[in-house]
Amino acid sequence: xxxxxxxxxxxxxxxxxxxxxxxxxxxxxxxxxxxxxxxxxxxxxxxxxxxxxxxxxxxxxxxxxxxxxxxxxxxxxxxxxxxxxxxxxxxxxxxxxxxxxxxxxxxxxxxxxxxxxxxxxxxxxxxxxxxxxxxxxxxxxxxxxxxxxxxxxxxxxxxxxxxxxxxxxxxxxxxxx
Numbered sequence: 001x002x003x004x005x006x007x008x009x010x011x012x013x014x015x016x017x018x019x020x021x022x023x024x025x026x027x028x029x030x031x032x033x034x035x036x037x038x039x040x041x042x043x044x045x046x047x048x049x050x051x052x053x054x055x056x057x058x059x060x061x062x063x064x065x066x067x068x069x070x071x072x073x074x075x076x077x078x079x080x081x082x083x084x085x086x087x088x089x090x091x092x093x094x095x096x097x098x099x100x101x102x103x104x105x106x107x108x109x110x111x112x113x114x115x116x117x118x119x120x121x122x123x124x125x126x127x128x129x130x131x132x133x134x135x136x137x138x139x140x141x142x143x144x145x146x147x148x149x150x151x152x153x154x155x156x157x158x159x160x161x162x163x164x165x166x167x168x169x170x171x172x173x174x175x176x177x
Contacts, residue, residue, distance in 0.1 A: 019142045027041045041134050046098060075117075097112050103136065104136045107154075108155050118152075126152075
């Protein structure tokens with residue numbers, strides 16, 4: 001958390017670190033602790049992608065939100081690789097690559113510069129210049145409060161539809177049994 005605070009001060013990033021919010025192992029519990037809807041809580045996820053032109057897996061950050069799940073088929077299509085070439089990074093790799101523990105990763109200020117993708121559904125939260133979102137604040141008990149417009153300016157992400165889509169209910173007669 002102190003590394004993130006120093007990063008924000010060094011680059012004049014306006015935002016607020018909310019400390020000691022308690023045990024928040026999920027988006028739902030973080031939202032409840034913050035008094036906001038789960039959609040306003042961002043998740044900074046690290047994927048390791050075997051790109052055809054690289055000898056080692058490339059770290060790619062996906063910023064999603066709320067209860068949305070990243071659709072790896074959509075991610076693989078966008079990155080033009082097979083689904084098996086994309087792996088969710090284990091916690092030790094997250095810490096080593098980004099400098100923050102899984103569950104507390106902020107959307108910027110990482111140890112390693114990574115390509116950043118933002119799930120397009122996050123843009124639905126951008127209703128005005130001061131629309132606030134909440135993200136990992138550098139550890140598992142701190143959250144970052146920041147205007148989405150500022151976050152977009154800082155990260156310059158590629159905006160891509162990556163959320164799993166709602167599945168249509170099965171309309172077959174046997175589904176009602």
